[in-house]
Amino acid sequence: MKNPVVKTNGQAKLAAKQSLAFQQVIMGMRLDETMPSTLKYVNFLSRILPFKKVTFLHVAPYFHQNILPYLGNPITGYPLGGIYANSLWKLDEQQLDDLEKELKATVNNVWQKQPETELNYILSEGSPVEKLIEKANEAAADLVIVGKNADTRRHQINAKNIIRQTTANVLLVPENAEPVLEKILVPFDFSENSIRALKFAVAIKEWMPTPVIVQVLNVYQEPYFAPHTINQSAAKFRKNIESSHREAFDNFFAEKLPEIQKEIHPITLLQGNKNIAYYLMQKAKAYKTDLIIMGAKGHSKLELLLMGSTTERLVNRNNSIPTLVVK
Numbered sequence: 001m002k003n004p005v006v007k008t009n010g011q012a013k014l015a016a017k018q019s020l021a022f023q024q025v026i027m028g029m030r031l032d033e034t035m036p037s038t039l040k041y042v043n044f045l046s047r048i049l050p051f052k053k054v055t056f057l058h059v060a061p062y063f064h065q066n067i068l069p070y071l072g073n074p075i076t077g078y079p080l081g082g083i084y085a086n087s088l089w090k091l092d093e094q095q096l097d098d099l100e101k102e103l104k105a106t107v108n109n110v111w112q113k114q115p116e117t118e119l120n121y122i123l124s125e126g127s128p129v130e131k132l133i134e135k136a137n138e139a140a141a142d143l144v145i146v147g148k149n150a151d152t153r154r155h156q157i158n159a160k161n162i163i164r165q166t167t168a169n170v171l172l173v174p175e176n177a178e179p180v181l182e183k184i185l186v187p188f189d190f191s192e193n194s195i196r197a198l199k200f201a202v203a204i205k206e207w208m209p210t211p212v213i214v215q216v217l218n219v220y221q222e223p224y225f226a227p228h229t230i231n232q233s234a235a236k237f238r239k240n241i242e243s244s245h246r247e248a249f250d251n252f253f254a255e256k257l258p259e260i261q262k263e264i265h266p267i268t269l270l271q272g273n274k275n276i277a278y279y280l281m282q283k284a285k286a287y288k289t290d291l292i293i294m295g296a297k298g299h300s301k302l303e304l305l306l307m308g309s310t311t312e313r314l315v316n317r318n319n320s321i322p323t324l325v326v327k
Contacts, residue, residue, distance in 0.1 A: 020049045020200075020203055021052065022143045026055045026132065026135055026139060027054060028058075028146050029058040029106070031058055031102055034147060034175035036110050040179055041173050041177040041178070042145055052116065053118045053120060054117060054119055055119075055121070056120070058121075058122070059127070059128040107119070107121075132162060133166050136166045144162060144170045146159050146162060146170065147173050149175055163315065167327060172322065172323045172324075173322050177321075180290050181208065181291055183212070184204065184212060185284050185287060185292050186198045186215070186217070193296060194294070195295070197295035202260045202263050214263060217280065219269045219270075219276045219280065221270075222270055245268055269283065277310050277313035278317070281314065290322070292321055294324075294325060294326070295326050
């Protein structure tokens with residue numbers, strides 16, 4: 001998928017539609033009680049971000065009575081394929097057939113199919129994380145979708161590893177996510193990754209048939225100063241820093257991204273004694289954000305591993321707001 005190109009002329013909506021089209025989408029399916037709501041959200045999003053082909057992947061994990069299911073490779077997730085390869089339990093043809101019927105029934109009960117979207121189903125055994133990464137890489141997927149369960153840590157670990165090990169964009173969908181898109185929040189740190197995410201958000205805004213607010217949040221640090229070295233109070237100093245930073249923030253968009261400056265709502269926030277991800281989540285909840293879009297590295301093996309501390313912490317902390325990690 002090409003990076004979104006934002007236009008302000010009469011061809012903006014057509015350009016936005018073309019830039020948002022995903023050729024290959026892979027969605028990990030858990031087949032539990034949370035999946036219908038996740039499917040409903042993804043189906044809603046598929047009408048905004050045109051999906052050409054959607055593959056629903058369900059992986060039945062290997063089981064061995066003497067091995068705890070949560071042990072495994074700390075990088076790729078669990079379980080370790082080598083250990084589970086000699087499992088005493090395997091799915092037979094009847095079990096696979098029953099699972100396939102359940103998978104298709106789960107999708108058919110929720111999914112409103114679009115004429116231009118092809119649906120595909122894959123059943124497999126092994127490590128859900130490793131299989132999802134494997135299938136995504138084989139298909140050169142544009143988008144990988146993962147459900148996120150608020151009650152367990154397992155899907156947080158899975159999401160983090162999937163983001164690290166695939167070049168695809170990754171959408172994390174918390175259970176019970178509402179199919180609404182009125183407010184998008186983009187964390188912004190002036191990097192190429194955050195610019196890419198911002199352009200993507202504005203492209204969605206251009207394509208949406210209803211109004212969308214794109215809020216761009218920059219969390220900045222207060223420079224160190226010794227009170228006796230300046231001729232002003234600490235409060236006045238902070239006020240001046242805040243004013244200067246906001247002016248610099250606005251000037252950046254005026255100079256570097258003038259074509260989208262009028263499409264966004266920039267917000268600056270002074271970082272306190274907590275990490276940036278904490279403030280991003282606090283503001284996202286306060287603003288009643290429907291979708292967070294953030295950039296991450298992902299074009300080389302080294303970049304994949306260096307996802308970024310803010311992205312990683314937000315993935316770990318966020319169990320309530322759908323998040324799209326753009327690469």
